Ligand SMILES: Nc1ncnc2c1ncn2[C@@H]1O[C@H](COP(=O)(O)OP(=O)(O)OP(=O)(O)O)[C@@H](O)[C@H]1O
């Protein structure tokens with residue numbers, strides 16, 4: 570049997586913020602291996618550390634202890650520039666707060682990062698991705714002129730447009746009605762399969778989590794369960 574290639578390897582990862590009596594231990598020793606092409610749902614109550622774990626695994630924040638390797642890059646050994654370089658074009662992130670640039674239109678929010686990465690047909694690709702998330706009619710709207718769910722869809726289009734090998738999404742359907750959420754997830758899973766990307770997705774939606782290959786549940790800064798979902802790579806694996 571082929572061993573699956575491990576793209577995320579987290580060992581005893583801790584994250585503590587603040588000092589002395591103000592110190593908060595947010596992540597308390599996380600071990601996690603994620604295989605290439607896998608879809609993983611991260612569940613857990615509010616405050617359990619899901620977004621924090623995503624921040625350290627995607628290189629947005631540095632862990633305080635332990636080690637993280639992502640696509641063979643040792644995050645702890647890289648300086649800021651090295652980290653930015655390791656992430657660029659390889660890691661796509663949809664954050665809980667969408668972080669769209671307010672002075673750029675929807676299409677610019679998607680296309681400009683592509684241009685910076687040297688993509689030739691950046692605007693054409695941005696239009697295609699925005700159309701795919703149902704925003705073909707909102708290309709020249711600014712974020713303030715978009716609803717919460719529309720902003721979320723722009724953020725999803727922006728994350729998937731560079732076709733990253735690793736896609737992180739923090740409650741990607743949290744602001745969408747059930748039908749729109751469903752179609753966005755169909756799109757996200759389809760893109761993931763098309764590109765062979767690895768997907769790590771935070772959700773509070775149990776039905777959605779079951780569509781993933783694997784379901785990891787956190788509580789109070791640790792992983793308390795890790796089992797197969799109903800996704801195509803999820804069945805029959807220990
Ligand atoms: N900058 C910070 N300083 C101090 N504590 C923080 C900071 N950021 C997060 N925390 C704390 O860390 C804990 C985990 O936060 P995190 O955002 O990872 O939770 P979460 O599981 O994503 O929750 P939710 O489902 O509500 O988004 C929370 O108790 C939060 O208050």
Ligand SMILES: [Mg+2]
Pocket residue numbers: 619620621665739
């Ligand atoms: Mg969160």
